[in-house]
Amino acid sequence: MANLAKSGYFFSKNTHSRIKVGIKKIVRMNELPLDSKYMENPLFIGRNRSKAYKDLKNKEDPWIPLNSLFKPIPSSDAATNEWGMLSSLQTLDGDWDMRKLLRLFNRRTIDNINKIPCTNRNLKDKFIWIGNSNGCFSVKLAYKLEFEKNITESPWWKHLWSSKLHERLNFFMWRLASKGLSTASNLMACNLQIDTTDCIHGCGCLETDCHIFFHCQVAKAVWFATPWGIKWDYFVSNSLKEKLNILANPIGVLPIDSADKEDFFLCVAIVLDQLWKIKNSTIFENKLFSLGSTMDWLKVRFREAKYAASPYITPLAIPSIQKWHKPPPHFIKLNTDAAIRDGTSMIGVVARDHLGEVLKIRAVSFPSDNPELAEAYGIFQGLLLASKEGWTKLVCESDAKNIISSLNGSNLQLSHWAAEEVLKDILLMQGLFQDVVFVWAPRNSNFLAHFVCNWCIRICISGT
Numbered sequence: 001m002a003n004l005a006k007s008g009y010f011f012s013k014n015t016h017s018r019i020k021v022g023i024k025k026i027v028r029m030n031e032l033p034l035d036s037k038y039m040e041n042p043l044f045i046g047r048n049r050s051k052a053y054k055d056l057k058n059k060e061d062p063w064i065p066l067n068s069l070f071k072p073i074p075s076s077d078a079a080t081n082e083w084g085m086l087s088s089l090q091t092l093d094g095d096w097d098m099r100k101l102l103r104l105f106n107r108r109t110i111d112n113i114n115k116i117p118c119t120n121r122n123l124k125d126k127f128i129w130i131g132n133s134n135g136c137f138s139v140k141l142a143y144k145l146e147f148e149k150n151i152t153e154s155p156w157w158k159h160l161w162s163s164k165l166h167e168r169l170n171f172f173m174w175r176l177a178s179k180g181l182s183t184a185s186n187l188m189a190c191n192l193q194i195d196t197t198d199c200i201h202g203c204g205c206l207e208t209d210c211h212i213f214f215h216c217q218v219a220k221a222v223w224f225a226t227p228w229g230i231k232w233d234y235f236v237s238n239s240l241k242e243k244l245n246i247l248a249n250p251i252g253v254l255p256i257d258s259a260d261k262e263d264f265f266l267c268v269a270i271v272l273d274q275l276w277k278i279k280n281s282t283i284f285e286n287k288l289f290s291l292g293s294t295m296d297w298l299k300v301r302f303r304e305a306k307y308a309a310s311p312y313i314t315p316l317a318i319p320s321i322q323k324w325h326k327p328p329p330h331f332i333k334l335n336t337d338a339a340i341r342d343g344t345s346m347i348g349v350v351a352r353d354h355l356g357e358v359l360k361i362r363a364v365s366f367p368s369d370n371p372e373l374a375e376a377y378g379i380f381q382g383l384l385l386a387s388k389e390g391w392t393k394l395v396c397e398s399d400a401k402n403i404i405s406s407l408n409g410s411n412l413q414l415s416h417w418a419a420e421e422v423l424k425d426i427l428l429m430q431g432l433f434q435d436v437v438f439v440w441a442p443r444n445s446n447f448l449a450h451f452v453c454n455w456c457i458r459i460c461i462s463g464t
């Protein structure tokens with residue numbers, strides 16, 4: 001039995017037309033053109049395979065993990081004629097074949113490929129869901145991902161939420177940007193009846209957000225009196241949204257030095273808030289605007305806000321003093337940490353004995369920017385160092401909580417999926433020593449390893 005609607009036939013190129021007609025009469029199905037595709041792949045592949053797979057190679061191919069949207073770019077057109085299985089890009093040792101990579105891909109692609117950790121062991125293929133860190137699929141996460149994708153956050157909101165403004169100012173800025181302040185134009189947009197639509201300061205203009213905060217004579221005077229002497233005359237036609245974007249990214253548009261960017265935004269929020277207060281006190285308290293007292297008041301508020309935004313006074317920032325502890329006699333303690341910068345990382349390993357004396361320090365650069373993978377690789381490097389030095393009893397201390405929990409509970413899914421192979425290598429290596437314990441330590445007591453990797457990544461050196 002055959003489903004004729006879903007079946008078809010094709011003739012090879014040199015089939016005689018009379019035979020074709022005869023066959024067509026017998027087989028009541030559709031004739032398929034030679035370039036037919038099934039699930040986007042060519043159905044018929046002739047001798048010219050590079051032609052058949054041309055489209056296939058141009059597809060966005062997310063085979064580089066941790067960077068799923070990255071599309072590999074060939075070094076030249078000629079490189080696209082060469083293909084093979086992924087394993088053909090590796091040497092016999094299991095490392096990436098750099099000579100081959102250099103021949104086939106451009107530099108950025110090679111950097112991305114290098115981020116995939118290699119392993120010598122024969123591993124089974126498996127599915128990994130790259131939507132979350134442990135690689136396991138769940139409907140809840142898929143929903144969340146799809147939901148978040150549809151909310152495109154504008155740079156303005158990102159800037160606002162990452163700024164160090166006080167919650168109250170943040171809330172005011174949010175109201176302003178979402179057109180939630182009770183200006184005449186906003187109230188009218190909601191079909192609300194209002195007595196007067198004119199600016200309270202007597203300019204004879206409609207009271208809009210843009211007028212009150214930028215083009216009103218009061219606003220102009222205040223902006224010009226700030227240390228930056230801002231004039232909005234050139235931006236009359238810009239919308240509120242455009243003006244807020246300028247305030248968030250003023251460099252090159254307003255006379256702001258990039259070093260002052262943060263102070264400027266803090267000042268902006270205070271000025272806007274103050275202009276709103278001036279409007280309200282004029283209406284409700286019959287107060288007259290005075291530039292001098294407004295500027296004095298702004299100075300005080302700016303100083304207060306800057307003090308409040310300073311990290312030194314928040315009670316949470318006071319570190320609890322935690323000391324590094326010596327390992328028991330006959331044990332060597334390996335403290336490891338990783339620092340990440342510009343897409344690569346640096347591993348720091350510090351080995352100390354039971355007297356607290358430093359025996360070895362090692363720094364290794366690692367081409368990944370995944371923190372958990374890098375932390376796991378740090379522990380792996382620690383074990384390599386220990387095996388080279390002939391140490392047999394080890395305490396491996398790291399501040400990567402997930403990694404340590406994974407190693408202790410042998411539940412590798414607690415960590416990022418990309419770290420799994422390195423974690424397996426660590427567990428395998430553990431068997432080579434008499435005694436290995438994995439211990440989590442807070443960052444302060446892991447300070448030396450932390451310092452080593454940060455210092456080495458800054459000055460670009462590695463070694464033991």
Ligand SMILES: [Zn+2]
Nearest residue numbers: 199201203216
């Ligand atoms: Zn006005």
